[in-house]
Amino acid sequence: MNNRGGGEFVAVIDFGGGALGSLGKNSFVANERGAMPVPPSRITASDNWWNGGLPRIFDAEDVVFPDSRVELAPLLTESPR
Numbered sequence: 001m002n003n004r005g006g007g008e009f010v011a012v013i014d015f016g017g018g019a020l021g022s023l024g025k026n027s028f029v030a031n032e033r034g035a036m037p038v039p040p041s042r043i044t045a046s047d048n049w050w051n052g053g054l055p056r057i058f059d060a061e062d063v064v065f066p067d068s069r070v071e072l073a074p075l076l077t078e079s080p081r
Contacts, residue, residue, distance in 0.1 A: 013043040013044070014043075014044050015043070015044065015045035015046075015048060016044060016045055016046045016047040016048050017044045017045075017046035017047055017071065018042075018043075018044030018046075018071075019044070022044075023047065024045070024046055024047030024048045024076075025047060025048070025049075025076070025080040026045075026048045026049070026080070027048070027049045027051070027079050027080060027081055028048060028049070028050050028051060028055065029051040042069050042070070042071060043068075043069065043070045043071070044070075044071045045070055045071065045072055046071055046072060046073055046074055046075075047074060047075075047076060048072075048075065048076060049075070049076040049077075049078065049079045049080060050072075050075060054075070055070075055072050055075075057070055
């Protein structure tokens with residue numbers, strides 16, 4: 001994003017259980033480890049399957065970021081596909 005007008009960015013990101021009404025039921029598999037800049041607003045990604053593991057968010061230094069403001073619970077225990 002390029003904010004040429006100044007001010008804050010506002011994004012509503014809903015992969016499941018959030019303000020936009022997404023049901024989730026997504027499958028996240030073979031995700032590459034890398035930085036994911038997270039906006040100051042909360043991201044919801046509940047009711048998704050993370051290839052049988054626990055999802056991890058990394059900061060810009062490629063370190064696990066424990067308080068990423070991404071709501072992940074509850075997790076699916078099996079693939080929805």
